[in-house]
Amino acid sequence: MKKQELYNAWKQNKNQIDIGDDFADETMGRIFDYEQNKFSNLFNTQRLIEYISVHPFVKLSLVTAGGVAGISRVIFTIIMILNKGVING
Amino acid sequence: MTEDINIINDVLSGDIDAFKLLIQRYQKPVLSMTKNITNDYHTAQDIAQDTFFAAYKKLHTFDQNRSSFSTWLFTIAKNKSINALRKKKPIPADNLPENIDSANPADNLSQKEFFNKLDTALQRLPVKLKTAFVLAEFQNLTHSEIAKIEGAKTNTIKTRVFRAKEKLRLALNKLDGELI
Numbered sequence: 001m002k003k004q005e006l007y008n009a010w011k012q013n014k015n016q017i018d019i020g021d022d023f024a025d026e027t028m029g030r031i032f033d034y035e036q037n038k039f040s041n042l043f044n045t046q047r048l049i050e051y052i053s054v055h056p057f058v059k060l061s062l063v064t065a066g067g068v069a070g071i072s073r074v075i076f077t078i079i080m081i082l083n084k085g086v087i088n089g
Numbered sequence: 090m091t092e093d094i095n096i097i098n099d100v101l102s103g104d105i106d107a108f109k110l111l112i113q114r115y116q117k118p119v120l121s122m123t124k125n126i127t128n129d130y131h132t133a134q135d136i137a138q139d140t141f142f143a144a145y146k147k148l149h150t151f152d153q154n155r156s157s158f159s160t161w162l163f164t165i166a167k168n169k170s171i172n173a174l175r176k177k178k179p180i181p182a183d184n185l186p187e188n189i190d191s192a193n194p195a196d197n198l199s200q201k202e203f204f205n206k207l208d209t210a211l212q213r214l215p216v217k218l219k220t221a222f223v224l225a226e227f228q229n230l231t232h233s234e235i236a237k238i239e240g241a242k243t244n245t246i247k248t249r250v251f252r253a254k255e256k257l258r259l260a261l262n263k264l265d266g267e268l269i
Contacts, residue, residue: 007207009204011227013204027112028106030138032105034146050146054146054147
């Protein structure tokens with residue numbers, strides 16, 4: 001056999017693949033399980049992260065809330081320091 | 090045959106069972122691709138299942154104006170395969186299952202050796218060259234389709250496939266005199 005024929009045979013060989021009869025059913029089973037448990041266990045950490053990651057508005061809201069909380073804390077600290085300065089001074 | 094987009098719309102409308110049609114339609118190319126990238130059948134099967142599961146969960150984000158469903162699916166499969174490759178140590182090419190059909194045992198031996206050398210050379214390719222080569226040569230995707238999957242320019246993909254072939258050719262040249 002020539003190299004080119006062998007190369008073609010190799011390519012053909014690499015494309016031959018056995019798929020179990022139950023591959024599609026197993027995957028569908030996983031999907032049905034997911035659908036059943038979708039909302040029942042939202043406060044499971046992994047599901048919560050998954051939920052947040054596929055909903056951009058939830059992600060944006062959480063980031064915004066975190067940012068607002070952080071800035072508020074900084075402002076609050078500054079006010080406290082200034083007030084202390086006024087009282088002591 | 091029902092168009093992919095019609096099936097997708099059915100699934101998104103609540104007909105979950107319709108997704109099985111998409112699995113049956115693409116299970117072979119997805120599994121073949123993941124196997125050729127990871128070089129391990131069982132890992133490839135897990136990745137293929139994860140790919141369909143992830144595709145189902147993110148189906149609402151699929152945009153037919155940006156790519157075909159198969160390109161979108163291959164992108165998920167390729168990313169998962171590369172992640173798996175990063176986690177796993179490479180498997181020796183000797184462990185590859187063979188499927189050689191030859192009447193002549195001497196021929197068979199040469200062919201086996203040839204296949205093993207190519208398999209080893211393929212697995213030694215840098216990941217980007219390997220995925221481009223697998224998608225072009227085994228999945229028969231066009232360079233522009235691969236470019237979409239890889240998020241690269243078409244010319245970059247052409248270069249990657251060319252370089253992958255060059256490396257394989259180099260590996261084969263080392264076999265000169267040993268074959269047949």
